Amino acid sequence: MDKLRIGVIGLGWFGEIHCETIIGLPNLELAALCTRTEDRLAALGDRFGVAKRYQDYNDMLADPDIDAVSICTMWDQHTEPAIAALKAGKHVFLEKPIASTVEDAHKIVAASKEAKGILFIGHIVRFNPRYRAAKQAVDAGRIGKIVAMSSRRNIPAAWTPTILNKIGPIVGDAIHDTDIMLWLTGDKIVSAYAQTADVRGLKHPDIGQTMYRFAGGATATLETVWCMPEKTPFDIDERMSIIGTEGIIHIQDTFPNLGIVDADRLHSPDITYWPMFEGSRGGALREEFAYFTNCAISGQRPTIGVPEDAAAALEATLAAEQSARTGDVVRF
Structure with missing residues (x-):
């Protein structure tokens, strides 16, 4: 694998920034978008030229052509899509905070230990x-x-x-x-x-x-x-x-x-x-996505943005x- 095909779940203002970052990285392909808001899905799908558009993230996760997901939902809506994506074998870039409760953070950490794909938490600083x-x-x-x-x-x-x-x-x-x-x-x-x-x-x-x-x-x-x-x-x-x-x-x-x-x-x-x-985002967010992508493609577990650290914070x-x-x- 020399390119990671990634879908973005959650298309609020920061989900859009994730898309703007992904399109500028040569070994990342913005392959799918997911939000429950139909007009937002259409607008960003057209803007970024993404054909695969979903209103249910489970449909995206069932697509074998999607290698990874970026989860940009609200912090109290992280747990279910993160665990589902890990169980589906996807690599997961999960925005911070890891969850809205310590209990849910521990559930996500536990799921990451059993997962085929990597879990990276977006502590950008x-x-x-x-x-x-x-x-x-x-x-x-x-x-x-x-x-x-x-x-x-x-x-x-x-x-x-x-x-x-x-x-x-x-x-x-x-x-x-x-x-x-x-x-x-x-x-x-x-x-x-x-x-x-x-x-x-x-x-x-x-x-x-x-x-x-x-x-x-x-x-x-x-x-x-x-x-x-x-x-x-x-x-x-x-x-x-x-x-x-x-x-x-x-x-x-x-x-x-x-x-x-x-x-x-x-x-x-x-x-x-x-x-x-x-037309694309640079800076620390680009470096963060490049690190995530390199880890996923090389099969290495991240040493930065690990879920245990995110749970402690x-x-x-x-x-x-x-x-x-x-x-x-x-x-x-």
């Missing part, structure tokens, strides 16, 4: 080159033992009204930094405490502030604000500091890494995660949300 460089430095012992970490992952209010009616900022975004912190330390989180703030009266709060304690003694704070002012010129304000006994690493992926001034205002668009270049962020609701420290 591990493919941001700044974090990869930080991981190399940590593994080389350049900053000694990690004792403290802090992160910021804030986005403009215009992005989030629809999202906040589906998922909150801690599980929705702080899960990225949680995953990175678990990756950098190679440790386990033993307690979580969080506070949230409701600014706009949506289903989930706009702001999450989280604290973790790790088994080895390290502490961490995570800031997630989903209501930066409408005129904020950048798409994301993303930072992380890692303090060790022998040194410090600081990561910054925010304004002004690219500034564009037009007749409207100053813009600083994302050029790291999924920038659009000549989910458990920690759900514990933080529980803490925010109750006001108590949640201990593992």
Whole structure:
């Protein structure tokens, strides 16, 4: 096999971005699309020239000409299609969070252990080159033992009204930094405490502030604000500091890494995660899909984006949300 034929299940805004990424990779073929929304299926099928269109993912999974699936449904609709795809022998790229409950995450992990195909969880920040460089430095012992970490992952209010009616900022975004912190330390989180703030009266709060304690003694704070002012010129304000006994690493992926001034205002668009270049997506999402595809074609199990890691990050962020609701420290 030199090309992976992949279908996308779930065609919301990020499912469409997955399609835009897949079409730019030479060893991936966008072979099928699936959504329950008929007009959306027709529109994206026509746009990407995909003939195989399904409204039931089970019909897609029954197609022997489909080698892999990308699952971009809502996080509380991951479990059934992920397990069904693994049982059907497909390779599975499952967007984060792995599931909406720890129980469902464990079900998916268990299914992956019995599956012929690979399961990769889309924790995209591990493919941001700044974090990869930080991981190399940590593994080389350049900053000694990690004792403290802090992160910021804030986005403009215009992005989030629809999202906040589906998922909150801690599980929705702080899960990225949680995953990175678990990756950098190679440790386990033993307690979580969080506070949230409701600014706009949506289903989930706009702001999450989280604290973790790790088994080895390290502490961490995570800031997630989903209501930066409408005129904020950048798409994301993303930072992380890692303090060790022998040194410090600081990561910054925010304004002004690219500034564009037009007749409207100053813009600083994302050029790291999924920038659009000549009709297809580049950046970390392209690297993520390339890694998934190479693993599937070569028959190697992923060592990044493994389901056990994704389950640990989910458990920690759900514990933080529980803490925010109750006001108590949640201990593992």
